[in-house]
Amino acid sequence: AQSVAQPEDQVNVAEGNPLTVKCTYSVSGNPYLFWYVQYPNRGLQFLLKYITGDNLVKGSYGFEAEFNKSQTSFHLKKPSALVSDSALYFCAVRDGRGSTLGRLYFGRGTQLTVWP
Amino acid sequence: NAGVTQTPKFQVLKTGQSMTLQCAQDMNHEYMSWYRQDPGMGLRLIHYSVGAGITDQGEVPNGYNVSRSTTEDFPLRLLSAAPSQTSVYFCASSYSITPSNQPQHFGDGTRLSIL
Numbered sequence A: 001a002q003s004v005a006q007p008e009d010q011v012n013v014a015e016g017n018p019l020t021v022k023c024t025y026s027v028s029g030n031p032y033l034f035w036y037v038q039y040p041n042r043g044l045q046f047l048l049k050y051i052t053g054d055n056l057v058k059g060s061y062g063f064e065a066e067f068n069k070s071q072t073s074f075h076l077k078k079p080s081a082l083v084s085d086s087a088l089y090f091c092a093v094r095d096g097r098g099s100t101l102g103r104l105y106f107g108r109g110t111q112l113t114v115w116p
Numbered sequence B: 001n002a003g004v005t006q007t008p009k010f011q012v013l014k015t016g017q018s019m020t021l022q023c024a025q026d027m028n029h030e031y032m033s034w035y036r037q038d039p040g041m042g043l044r045l046i047h048y049s050v051g052a053g054i055t056d057q058g059e060v061p062n063g064y065n066v067s068r069s070t071t072e073d074f075p076l077r078l079l080s081a082a083p084s085q086t087s088v089y090f091c092a093s094s095y096s097i098t099p100s101n102q103p104q105h106f107g108d109g110t111r112l113s114i115l
Helices: none
Strands: A003-005 A010-014 A019-021 A024-026 A032-038 A044-049 A056-058 A064-068 A073-078 A087-094 A104-106 A110-115 B004-007 B010-013 B019-025 B031-037 B043-051 B054-057 B064-066 B076-078 B087-094 B110-114
Touching (some): A003 A104, A010 A019, A032 A064, A032 A073, A073 A087, A104 B043, B004 B087, B019 B087
Parallel strands (some): A010 A110
Antiparallel strands (some): A019 A073, A087 A110, B004 B019, B031 B087
């Protein structure tokens, strides 16, 4: 079965510093990986997705993600954090085959807090 | 373009009551799904549909029913509400299930409390 793990419940960084939100995955077949962000009382917004062959994927709001096949990781990064980046971040993997084709599996989420 | 619209935004029910959470999308998406979000557990798939007339169970389907009579609408029914169903419910859609690198679009959620 497909799964993702987000090892940190909380990440705290100072504004202007780089940030990393970690995600590791377990898949059979090709990895279809995504990052979503959730602001308070809102639904999830798509940030970026893994594209086959690109180890560094760029997404919305200056975020990027680094794909590492040997470490089965897909960490979310931003060079310079903003207070407005404070939100709940979810890593997800979509099933690409079999009877569960199309299903999306989420990590437990990482609460990012950026201090001014 | 409204995207995915969920109603109501908030609801309080008594144990044993039934209700329907509405979800509509205007993007002509084939794939629609319902998730529940509980603290520390991420989102878990309840039911999904790959097109009108076709539905299937996700990870946590017990106590919920769905139907898909049109492409646009995918209502979720709670048959007999239980306190364990207190949660935030999200509806999501994508154009199709393949290719699997399509992101899903989410509604703003329904916050449901069962007393």
